Amino acid sequence: MFEKLIQLDKELLIYLNNLGSERWDSFWLVITNQFYWIPLFAFVIFLLFREFAWKKGLFLVLFIFAMAAFSDQFTNFIRGVFERLRPNNDPAINEMLRTLITPQSFSFTSGHATTSTAFAVFVFLLLKKRIPLIKWVFVFPVFFAYSRLYLGVHFPIDIFTGACVGTCIGFAFYKLQAFLVSKLFA
Template sequence: MDLIIEYDQNLFIWLNNLGNEYFDWFWMLLTNKLFNFLVYSTALIYLFKKIKIKSFISMILFLLILILISDQTSNLFKNYFERLRPCHDEQIFNSMRLVKNSCGGLYSFFSAHASNSFALASFFFFVYYNIIQKKIILFFILASLVSYSRVYIGVHYPLDIITGTFFGFTTGLILFKIWEIRFKKNNFF
């Protein structure tokens, strides 16, 4: 396990130091929760015109449950594993760039940003595919960029991101399937 953590730290330092002050604003925008809220609100508004109101309201409830599960599970993992964020780790702090003004919470494993982003991306991807027959990979591109931004700004290790990605994608898919079964069966689309 120590070898994996050492590799993860080295990969973090390498990726984090690829950053350039010229691009910091871009990565800070992507990591901003308000920016992501606006993107997914726009996606919801578009769907509002495509599905019945009862199905739309249920979708919002499912999205709230999705974020609650994804976010709080990340917090449980952080408190259980107690892996320090890179910006709180004295061993590597002097070898990294911290782009944010503050480091955030104490623990990093796993990334709630990555988990929430991929949970939303997978849910919206499958909703869009089933309702308007289009595969919108932009959701996954955005989720990938948001996730990488956490390494770029110096608050998460790559393993935090990878774990958050898998957990979020799986959670989004499961909740989509439950929502789909519940509402396709009753012809609410």
């Protein structure tokens, strides 16, 4: 059963990855790079300061950084436990993939999916009552995570699991910040 799931995971990646074309490669290379998402992060920081004033806003921004650091380290821990090869390093399928980058770390679970989903969930929960359009923040993890499939550096299970873990992290950090805010800013 597990072997069948892994085989389906590989087949789905090969299919999705091969939908790509040279015409779109540069677009997905931009999407996968955190640097190009800085305007989104800056806009969210602006919204936090606008909605919560400078003290609480600064606390929330620092809390997001702490959440991102935790998410990153937790992802690295999971990778160290499972040690799943990235698709671009998997000799069984790497010749069947279009790969544009070749990271060497392990694949399971996707840090891009985990951290971007944690960020989106946290920001959504913080701002949903104040800014109804904040739901559009979920476009970020969808595109950011899909870029990893397009580039052939993660399997679909890595992305799905990363999104699930990121949802849990985002929710847990939201609850933790609510508790701390009630104590610090009461």
